[in-house]
Amino acid sequence: MQSPQVSKIQTSLIYILLLGAVFGIIQILYHGGVHLTELTAENVTIKELPSELALSFFRMVISYLASLIFAYFFGLTAARSKWGERIILPMLDIFQSMPVVTFFPAAIAMFIGITQGHRLGVEMAATFLIFTSQAWNMAFAVYESVKAIPSEQQEVIDSFGVTGSLRFWRLFAPASVPRLVYNSILSWSNGWFFLVACEIIAVGRVKYQLPGIGNFLSRAAEQDDIRLILWGLAALISLVLLMDYMIWRPASQWALRFKHDSNSSEQLHENTHLNLPIPGFFLASITPIQLYANKLIRAFFSPVVWIFEEIILPLIWDLPHYLWINGPKAVTRSTKIISYGALTFLFVHFVILLVQLSIQLLTPPYPSILKDIPGAILVSTLRVVIALVISLLWIVPVTLMVWDKPKIRGYLLTIAQIGASLPATALFPLIILIGVRKFGGGMEVSSIILLITGMQWYILFNSLGGSMAIPADIADATRSMGLTKLQTWKRLVLPASRPALITGAITAWGGGWNALVVSEYINFKSELLEVYGIGALINNAVYKSGDTRTITYCIFSLILWIVLINTLLWKPLYHGSLERYKFDG
Amino acid sequence: MSITTTPLFEFQHVTQRFKLPQGDLTVLDDVTFSAQEGEFIAIVGPSGAGKSxxxxxxxxxxPPSSGTVLYKGKPQHAINLETAMVFQNFALLPWLTVFQNIELGLETRMSDPNARRKRVEYYIGKVGLDGHEEAYPRELSGGMKQRVGLARALAVEPEVILMDEPFSSLDVLTSINLRDELLDIWSDRDNLLNTVVMVTHMIEEALELADRILILSRKPGIIAADLKVDLPRPRDKRDPAFIEMVDKVFSLIA
Structure with a gap:
């Protein structure tokens, strides 16, 4: 990874700007008190849109950078050390399958406690939540890429005695670029979803608001102002598409350079058409605007890269290495003692905390809500299942219709890609306003519609992708035999798209649980719209009773339930179908 | 009254163009030829000459970009169910067993499941797949997979069998065996099969099997030569006449 060619003046200018921005924001957060506590009484106007969008965007950038650092640190540690692998991987796996939004109410409570009621607490909770929706996926990307480095390459680097940060820049960083860029695109979309969710949840009778685009949309909905909502949505969509066009698209093009070139043409094909949630019409070629944008972005990031390269990495990699290998024996020993001591201390502390928590949770009297949890989870599960089934009911026939029509399929894929990259949560205020208020539909119907908007794109995207992977000669073979349409669907298209369909369903399932919490409990004007379910239970516990034990019980049971379904249902289903239904030539 | 034999199929001024981002690519340019029933035709030529x-x-x-393909004198507008294809990479469905793969083409043609089963079993025996009925393609070697491909084509008892480089994904020994078996099946007059069109890039393979060789050229995509092969069967690759023929075809392609 070459550092971009940027002049010193440019670099320092960007530094000053960056520092200024950071200070400015800290100032605002601490002293400005932008509608800090009580609900804002004034109506929201279009004038606030740019600043609200900018605020959301800023939150995204911070979380993304934090995720990036996390990903490299933990991804590399897991890939490079046996112990790291054993501890970090299962944790990432569990974190990844958790419905993070569920934690948001609890996280607000916690961070507000830490900051003693300061607005910064909400801000930290939101950033933390967005981070949790981005980081695991990216850490996996680094881990898997580093693991996949061919041993020959590794040996070449070793044989030249390249170590420390140089080794990172010459070997690990380039090797992880392609997957990291791909997963970053997913993480970025995830981030928007959660960001908007956080901002919506934080609205309401709670004392805390999170200004941003989600907040803007909810408040516009409360004002019954559909035009304002549409403006907000248009601004958000433009930003998402612009990011795709200016950053992710050039980045993924650039990432192709770092691929190991075995059967590169296939991978190229796969990458440009299937994996990347980038609209098809952006795929044609890189335009001068994009090149310019790329330059700007690299200029912007060069200081960040510099800090990472010159300060953080040497600290992480070179210093311990230096001490371990070159340092005098005494230093080595004392570092060892200190680090082991610190680790032991942390571990003991952690265990004590865990024991305390368990005692606290398990001693009676149990909150009365405990017996409601299984029922609530069941109802919520039913809701997610219904949304999943409805999504499948329209997507499977559509896939069957278009699998052999590349043009229409291409358009649909573009739609699915755009749909998947837009945060479905942003539509919630509009759906509530129209569904519940204007047409008087029940909250029950609306909550399922909300779930579907969050789930369907993953399924459509994967299902179309699966049908695309049918080898041309097999399609030809069934055609040349004169199979009927029905037979072709049954024998060829359905089985062929099955693994992809299951992948899509799993992704949608995960996304569904996250949308659930928002969709079961929404504050609208001063009215509370809720349906019975685990999401509503959690929100109620946080906002009404504030009972930590109830919150903990709810969250733990939900996690347990989701992990259970993942390991007992989805994983076997996925592996089974992959084994049986893949084309192996 | 003169007896005119209608050709089994016939190409009349057939041109085939493909739209590519770089512009149109003409693969076949005004091709005219006809084939009689019972012929074994090999199509050879450089890659990209439009053989497949x-x-x-x-x-x-x-469908041709322009011109007409006639089958038994009638212009052809849809999939011709009297023909069956064998593919270079077998094109088997991985989730169906050997039996189900072979049965696939019969499902539309034979409604009686018993008759269908009998037919499939007969051809499984014919290509030497006994005992592998319940195996899945991934459990078979390349040669076995192509036997399934062959049985699948034979089972519909087509008038013409079309083979697209059927032996080029196989190792040398396997392909020799399978070629011999194909010749046995073709020369066995019990079978309805008597017309074969095979694409190959191996000249010796073409000369070993075919009665007639069409040599296609690239740019323009025309039939550069149409040769009769009168060598007696079984053919011997060391026969001077065979070697002479190989040289001749080679010079026509190069």
Whole structure:
């Protein structure tokens, strides 16, 4: 990874700007008190849109950078050390399958406690939540890429005695670029979803608001102002598409350079058409605007890269290495003692905390809500299942219709890609306003519609992708035999798209649980719209009773339930179908 | 009254173009020829000469850009169910067993499941797949997979069998065996099969099997030569006449 060619003046200018921005924001957060506590009484106007969008965007950038650092640190540690692998991987796996939004109410409570009621607490909770929706996926990307480095390459680097940060820049960083860029695109979309969710949840009778685009949309909905909502949505969509066009698209093009070139043409094909949630019409070629944008972005990031390269990495990699290998024996020993001591201390502390928590949770009297949890989870599960089934009911026939029509399929894929990259949560205020208020539909119907908007794109995207992977000669073979349409669907298209369909369903399932919490409990004007379910239970516990034990019980049971379904249902289903239904030539 | 034999199939001024981002690519340019029933035709030529395209036009997988393909004197507009294809990479469905793969083409043609089963079993025996009925393609070697491909084509008892480089994904020994078996099946007059069109890039293979060789050229995509092969069967590759023929075809392609 070459550092971009940027002049010193440019670099320092960007530094000053960056520092200024950071200070400015800290100032605002601490002293400005932008509608800090009580609900804002004034109506929201279009004038606030740019600043609200900018605020959301800023939150995204911070979380993304934090995720990036996390990903490299933990991804590399897991890939490079046996112990790291054993501890970090299962944790990432569990974190990844958790419905993070569920934690948001609890996280607000916690961070507000830490900051003693300061607005910064909400801000930290939101950033933390967005981070949790981005980081695991990216850490996996680094881990898997580093693991996949061919041993020959590794040996070449070793044989030249390249170590420390140089080794990172010459070997690990380039090797992880392609997957990291791909997963970053997913993480970025995830981030928007959660960001908007956080901002919506934080609205309401709670004392805390999170200004941003989600907040803007909810408040516009409360004002019954559909035009304002549409403006907000248009601004958000433009930003998402612009990011795709200016950053992710050039980045993924650039990432192709770092691929190991075995059967590169296939991978190229796969990458440009299937994996990347980038609209098809952006795929044609890189335009001068994009090149310019790329330059700007690299200029912007060069200081960040510099800090990472010159300060953080040497600290992480070179210093311990230096001490371990070159340092005098005494230093080595004392570092060892200190680090082991610190680790032991942390571990003991952690265990004590865990024991305390368990005692606290398990001693009676149990909150009365405990017996409601299984029922609530069941109802919520039913809701997610219904949304999943409805999504499948329209997507499977559509896939069957278009699998052999590349043009229409291409358009649909573009739609699915755009749909998947837009945060479905942003539509919630509009759906509530129209569904519940204007047409008087029940909250029950609306909550399922909300779930579907969050789930369907993953399924459509994967299902179309699966049908695309049918080898041309097999399609030809069934055609040349004169199979009927029905037979072709049954024998060829359905089985062929099955693994992809299951992948899509799993992704949608995960996304569904996250949308659930928002969709079961929404504050609208001063009215509370809720349906019975685990999401509503959690929100109620946080906002009404504030009972930590109830919150903990709810969250733990939900996690347990989701992990259970993942390991007992989805994983076997996925592996089974992959084994049986893949084309192996 | 003169007896005119209608050709089994016939190409009349067939041109095939493909739209590519770089512009149109003409693969076959005004091709005219006809084939009689019972012929074993090999199509050879450099890569990109439209050999596979020609095969797909006979089958009806592709409609010609211009010109007509006639089958038994009638213009062809859809998939021709009297033909069956064998593919270079077998094109088997991985989730179906050997039996189900072979049965696939019969499902539309034979409604009686018992008759269908009998037919499948007969051809499984014919290509030497006994005992592998319940195996899945991934459990078979390349040679076995192509036997399944062959049985699948034979089972519909087509008038013409179209083979697209059927032996080029196989190792040398396997392909020798399978070629011999194909000749046995073709020369066995019990079978309805008596017309074969095979694409190959191996000249010796073409000369070993075919009665007639069409040599396609690239740019323009025309039939550069149409040769009769009168060598007696079984053919011997060391026969001077065979070697002479190889040289001749080679000079025509190069």
């Amino acid at each position: 395209t020609l095969l797909r036009l006979i089958n009806g997988l592709l």
